[in-house]
Amino acid sequence: MQAVHGLGGVGKSTLAAQWAQLHAGEHVLTWWITADSAASVTAGLAELAGMLVPEMTRGTPAAPGVVEQERAAWARRWLAAHAGWLVVLDNVTDPADVAELVTGAPGGRFLITSRLREGWHDLVPALIELDVLSASEALELLGGIVTAGRPATAPATGLDGGAELCAELGWLPLAVKQAGAYVRQAHLTPAGYLGLLRDNPVAMYDRAARGSDAERTIARIWRITLDTLADDSPLAGDLLRIMAWWAPDAIPRTLLDPIADPAEIATALGELAAYNMITLDPDTVAVHRLVQAVARTPDPRDPHRQSDDIDTARHHATTLLDQACPADVDDPAGWPAWRTLLPHIDALAERTDPATDTTTTSRLLSRAAAVLYEQGAITPAIGYNERALTTDQRLHGTDHPDTLNSRNNLATAYQAAGDLRRAIPLYEVTLADCQRVLGDDHPNTLNSRNNLATAYQAAGDLGRAIPLYEVTLADCQRVLGADHPGTLTSRNNLATAYQVAGDLGRAIRLLEVTLAERERVLGADHPGTQQSRNNLASAYYTAGDLERAIPLYEVTLAERERVLGADHPGTLNSRNNLAYAYESAGDLGRAIPLYEVTLAERERVLGDDHPDTLQSRNNLASAYQAAGDLKRALPLLEVTLADCQRVLGDDHSDTLQSCNNLAGVYYTAGDLKRAIPLLEATLADCQRVLGEDHSLTKTVRGNLEAAG
Secondary structure: OEEEEOOOOOOHHHHHHHHHHHOHHHOOEEEEEEOOOHHHHHHHHHHHHHHHOHHHHOOOOOOOOOOHHHHHHHHHHHHHHOOOEEEEEEEEOOOHHHHHHHHOOOOOEEEEEEOOOOOOOOOOOOEEEOOOOOHHHHHHHHHHHHHOOOOOOOOOOOOOOHHHHHHHOOOOHHHHHHHHHHHHHHOOOHHHHHHHHHHOHHHHHOOOOOOOOHHHOHHHHHHHHHHHHHHHOHHHHHHHHHHOOOOOOOEEHHHHHHHOOHHHHHHHHHHHHHOOOEEEOOOEEEEOHHHHHHHOOOOOOOOOOOHHHHHHHHHHHHHHHHHHOOOOOOOHHHHHHHHHHHHHHHHHHHHOOHHHOOHHHHHHHHHHHHHHHHOOOHHHHHHHHHHHHHHHHHHHOOOOHHHHHHHHHHHHHHHHOOOHHHHHHHHHHHHHHHHHHOOOOOHHHHHHHHHHHHHHHHOOOHHHHHHHHHHHHHHHHHHOOOOOHHHHHHHHHHHHHHHHOOOHHHHHHHHHHHHHHHHHHOOOOOHHHHHHHHHHHHHHHHOOOHHHHHHHHHHHHHHHHHHOOOOOHHHHHHHHHHHHHHHHOOOHHHHHHHHHHHHHHHHHHOOOOOHHHHHHHHHHHHHHHHOOOHHHHHHHHHHHHHHHHHHOOOOOHHHHHHHHHHHHHHHHOOOHHHHHHHHHHHHHHHHHHOOOOOHHHHHHHHHHHHHO
16 A cells, blocks of 8 residues: 655646556556545445446346445455455545545555645555656656647747746646646747736636646645635634745744744644645745745635735735844844845745835835845845835825935945945935924934935045034034934044045044043943944054054954954954955965955855955955965956956946956056056046046056056
8 A cells, every 4th residue: 555645736646547557457456536535435436346246336216226335335345355456546635534445455455645644654654745846847747748749830839938937836747737738729838828827827827728627727726625724724724825925935933923822823734734735844834836826816716815815914924024023133143033034025025016015014125125235135125125115105205204214225225236326316315305304403314414424435525525424423412412322423434534535633533532432431342332443443554553553453353253253244344454454564474364264254154245255355366466376366356356246236336446456467467458458447437436536546547557
């Protein structure tokens, strides 16, 4: 005896039929019984008796045939008394319906198919779980159906979009077969069918091609399963509709905790898993992507897919994610949780119409954008910020504080992407609106003024940045007080602007004062204090005072490792800065190993595409160049430039810096044919993006003059 279980539509019945046909010669009798109820089993056995002894069914009014129950009992006795037969029990919904039959007839072979994975331990020694097809198998199945029997002279529709369609269907055999039959009948391409599926999913999930079994569509098969579950566990359908809005894999079970009592949730999940609607392990849930797609597609004919229920599920899915997100987006201790949740936030955002976004959706996307921004995923952060701003404007109007905050966040993301042409005007509009709506002295207005100054500084426009920093600092001191963290931040920012402007005397004095005040107000271990210490070391470095810069960098690194941990971005930044100082001091023996360690750790912690990782790769290549190791410097810089262009865009300042550095290696290697054109193009880009007076523009111009 053998049992095969799996999700409805995965091909259990097809497998059983093919196996039975392949081994028909080994059995004296092969019989198929649809076993989805006790009554169906009885009917199938009665038909077996009628096949073996036709007289049982040939009754007359004077001598009626043997009734169904008696024929079924006769068939049971026949099976018990004979050997060498095969009986397929297809689509068993309750093991109890077949238990007496299979235990009472040991001489033959039973092959059972079922959607249930539980309840077989007393009947079947081992279960076979049938999974979906591989991507290549699904495409082969689709191609075979679409092209089967087609005359050589017939116009070919091709398999354009076949792989994408199979992926959309989750490589489920029945769904692929249905799609293939429809594509063949309608003379479509798979891409055309996929377009219909996305435009009108209700009809396509429930539509069979001519000649196909209309009752064997995906939507109808799963409705039968949910009908059964609704009687035993009404919560199961609710959970399935909620999980339909998240990513299909690695759904944390804890996400569902607020929905109901833990025992009720465990029971409902167990029921769904028993029918192979989900895959369950102690910590996570997985749902087949096509199950999700059907579950979130409204159909007024299906009691499990009513529009109101699906809308409620979407609301729950959004709220549950929002509640599960760590409160402090800047705290690296919460980053593992964020990494778990972000795929589900991505799926929710992709699967929901922005027009249905709520205040909760906006808050969730804004917080996710902040985390993505910290981790260097700038492009998706911009997308989420743009969507949150659109939602806040629609729900609250342009002057609401949430809208102003969303506008500020979007400008920050634009700035992080190096898109100052969009960041600065948006900051300017936001500041004007904050001043008009909130007043000049509101903390959000002061923050907006500070952000605009940072953008001016990033653009190299110190003529506007420094006066704005100075006004903002004076207002913060007057409104918030000299010891307020916002005031200390303003003082720190002004000092860094002085440093960039070359006014190191004022920069160092102000940074020393800021560090002392942050130590007094915030404590020596506060991240803001550590930032001030790092900035002061940077100012010493810029002033050429490596005797003070290097020890302070070393102290800052040690303290960040102790307080923040070895993997915190601030710690990694300190390690990079210390390596840079070692390099400037000519100590490449310490600089290069530290650069290499920092790069490896940034790749591990932040990912290959984080801007800080790209910076580390660039710095390491420059150190190799300084050591005369052009064989390692050149390929690393070429890879870094390509990554910067792909991740940050051609106009980002880091990309322009990488162009300059690569040209420098070409120049050092004597390859002027590549160095000079690259410097010329880089200078033009710097002039266009950063302006004539930016320090990088001046550096590139000097390098070009030297090369020419």
